[in-house]
Amino acid sequence: MRAVVQRVSRASVTVGGRVAGEIDGPGLLVLVGVTHDDTPEKAAKLAAKLWGLRILEDEKSCSDLGAPLLVVSQFTLYGDARKGRRPTWTAAAPGPMAEPLVEAVVTELRALGAKVETGVFGADMKVELVNDGPITVILEY
Secondary structure, eight states: OEEEEEEEEEEEEEETTEEEEEEEEEEEEEEEEOBTTOOHHHHHHHHHHHHHOOOBGGGBOHHHHTOOEEEEEOGGGGOBOSSSSSOBOTTBOOHHHHHHHHHHHHHHHHHHTOOEEEOOTTSOEEEEEEEEEEEEEEEEO
């Protein structure tokens, strides 16, 4: 699993002109990509890392502050553009495999006590955010 994590002061996801998920105040926007060998165990490890990641102000984590997370699936995190001008997506897991694993990250975060908002898997989403810092971290499991 691969995640791009951004510290935000606010973020939202819109699908078809309607807000699907949004967070306000300090928190994290998490873009999650899934590849072929990912497992529910990797999803649980990613969730635990996200909940405890100390990148909010004063080196605090979401667990320290009760800060919200907005989790958005993004298969393009596994795009490969090393050859030619058009990326390939062969490293990205197909939707039927990826969707339950993205949902597993969300479920595990909620079980840890997190307030989690989400996008809509497979939808054409418009993501807006105010990156605070800016701070962006890439996690891989």
